[in-house]
Amino acid sequence: MTRKDEKPILEGIASGDSTVLKAFYQRNLGGIQHHVLQNSGHTEDAEDVFQDALVFLYQKLQEDSFEIQCSIHTYFYAICKNIWRNRLRKKYRIVSREALLETEDVLTPTVLESLQEQERKQLFQAYFFKLTIKCREILALVFEGKSMREISKITRFSEGYARKKKFDCKKKLLEMLESSPSYQELKNASSK
Amino acid sequence: MERTEELFDRIERYLNNTLSEEERNMLELQMQTDEALAIEVAKHRELHEILGDKQTLDFRNKINKIHQEVVTTRKRTTKTTGKSATSKTRFPYKKLAIAAILVVGLGVLFWDHSTNTNTLDLYTTYYKPYPVDDTKRGEIEEELANIYTSYEQGAYVTVISALEKQLEQVEKPKLRLYLGNSYLRTDQEQKAATQFRKIDRKSVFYEDAQWYLALTYLKLQVQDSTRYFLENVIDYKGIHQKTAKKILDKLQ
Numbered sequence: 001m002t003r004k005d006e007k008p009i010l011e012g013i014a015s016g017d018s019t020v021l022k023a024f025y026q027r028n029l030g031g032i033q034h035h036v037l038q039n040s041g042h043t044e045d046a047e048d049v050f051q052d053a054l055v056f057l058y059q060k061l062q063e064d065s066f067e068i069q070c071s072i073h074t075y076f077y078a079i080c081k082n083i084w085r086n087r088l089r090k091k092y093r094i095v096s097r098e099a100l101l102e103t104e105d106v107l108t109p110t111v112l113e114s115l116q117e118q119e120r121k122q123l124f125q126a127y128f129f130k131l132t133i134k135c136r137e138i139l140a141l142v143f144e145g146k147s148m149r150e151i152s153k154i155t156r157f158s159e160g161y162a163r164k165k166k167f168d169c170k171k172k173l174l175e176m177l178e179s180s181p182s183y184q185e186l187k188n189a190s191s192k
Numbered sequence: 193m194e195r196t197e198e199l200f201d202r203i204e205r206y207l208n209n210t211l212s213e214e215e216r217n218m219l220e221l222q223m224q225t226d227e228a229l230a231i232e233v234a235k236h237r238e239l240h241e242i243l244g245d246k247q248t249l250d251f252r253n254k255i256n257k258i259h260q261e262v263v264t265t266r267k268r269t270t271k272t273t274g275k276s277a278t279s280k281t282r283f284p285y286k287k288l289a290i291a292a293i294l295v296v297g298l299g300v301l302f303w304d305h306s307t308n309t310n311t312l313d314l315y316t317t318y319y320k321p322y323p324v325d326d327t328k329r330g331e332i333e334e335e336l337a338n339i340y341t342s343y344e345q346g347a348y349v350t351v352i353s354a355l356e357k358q359l360e361q362v363e364k365p366k367l368r369l370y371l372g373n374s375y376l377r378t379d380q381e382q383k384a385a386t387q388f389r390k391i392d393r394k395s396v397f398y399e400d401a402q403w404y405l406a407l408t409y410l411k412l413q414v415q416d417s418t419r420y421f422l423e424n425v426i427d428y429k430g431i432h433q434k435t436a437k438k439i440l441d442k443l444q
Contacts, residue, residue, distance in 0.1 A: 016251050018258060025255075025262045047263065051255055058251050124242040125252055133420045134427070143244040145208050148201075156393050165427075167197040174195075174235060 006072045013054070014061035024054075028073060032080045040088060049087070052122045053079040056115065078107050082115055090185055120186050127176045135169035142166055193228040203236045257416075311418070314439055315411045321377065322369045322400065339370070348374040365390075365397040372404055376411070384408050399430040406436065415443060 012020025029050055036046035056079055060066045068075045107115070128136065141151045151166070152159040177183045193199075205211045206219055223230040243249065324340045339358070342350045355371040358364070372387035385408045391401035406421035418439075425436040 016254055018254065021255060022258050022262065025258055029262060047259065051252070051259060054255055055248060055252055059248060062247075120238075121242050121245075121248075124239065125249065128243055128249070129252065129256060132423055133416065134423050139243065140246065140249060142204065143240050144246060145240075145244070147208075147210070158393070163197060163201070167195075167200050170200060170239070171195050173239070 049084050311413045322373045348377045365395045399428045403432040
């Protein structure tokens with residue numbers, strides 16, 4: 001059962017309400033930073049973990065069957081800890097004692113499983129956001145399945161220019177992913 | 193495998209189910225014998241599947257912005273409180289420490305202020321009103337000649353009403369540039385942006401329009417939009433390319 005007083009927070013996150021999200025950030029970022037910094041991480045790692053966990057929570061909240069049995073903040077902290085623990089495992093092959101503290105009592109096996117699956121998505125999305133705004137705009141339309149004619153109409157670029165730009169941006173995205181150690185790791189893991 | 197525009201188009205049409213049956217069969221047959229091609233198709237499929245989730249991408253975009261905002265605020269706060277803590281441990285130099293805090297405090301205040309005005313400084317440095325060209329006054333209608341004179345004299349309110357009337361009768365992208373600039377000079381940035389946006393990509397004034405859009409958003413301190421239009425200017429490879437790159441570098 002979700003706590004009644006936290007219902008507006010959950011609804012705000014699910015609908016992407018900027019005010020709720022900002023308040024949630026301010027309330028929780030410090031705690032997550034502290035945990036990651038205490039466990040071999042840097043501020044940037046903590047910020048990445050926080051964002052990935054928030055996207056995960058957002059996606060879960062879109063599912064009708066999703067329920068939280070504890071405070072949203074406790075739950076979110078458990079997601080962050082889990083993401084960071086998985087990253088540490090991959091990075092150093094060993095994990096500190098504190099980071100190893102399991103969070104299974106808060107996260108169900110299904111949630112733990114989908115957190116693992118989420119890693120690939122998080123990586124792709126992170127690299128997508130490293131592209132320029134224009135690249136993101138064109139590629140988002142390509143991934144939506146729009147034709148070059150439609151893309152040209154929406155962006156007001158000529159069809160030739162949009163096609164060339166789409167190629168350059170997609171090639172760059174693929175090259176960035178391919179040169180990322182995390183991508184190689186995920187690839188190796190899935191081929192085992 | 194060499195990546196080409198044609199290959200990407202073919203794979204995308206395959207993934208979108210817009211290849212003809214014959215083309216589709218041919219590609220599938222090729223994939224069976226060409227492992228590199230099969231791997232490339234799989235990579236594209238994965239990209240499309242993961243990044244086709246527009247809702248999540250929009251959400252991530254939103255939290256990226258909130259993240260920047262919160263992190264910047266936190267860094268500033270830490271900076272200020274961090275300095276105060278240090279002062280307590282240096283009791284023998286209390287006066288000196290207080291003075292240092294004051295200097296740092298003023299510095300932080302000044303820094304905050306200068307960060308906010310940074311984009312405005314850039315705007316002031318790089319903004320120049322769109323110039324009136326060398327067309328001999330006798331070659332253009334008298335009314336237009338008067339508008340140009342008023343524009344050069346900075347009588348923007350007069351120019352705005354005259355140009356709005358002119359543009360009701362006939363579409364001239366160049367006049368939109370003058371109208372947009374007049375709005376910009378009278379602090380009506382949204383109206384300026386509307387005018388610049390109306391200049392089509394096919395127009396010879398397109399680059400100027402994108403340039404002034406970038407400057408409009410620079411003045412409004414909307415960094416995302418400023419960057420977007422600066423990138424457009426850079427891609428256009430015209431007369432503003434170099435300056436656009438300079439501003440973009442300074443914004444990063």
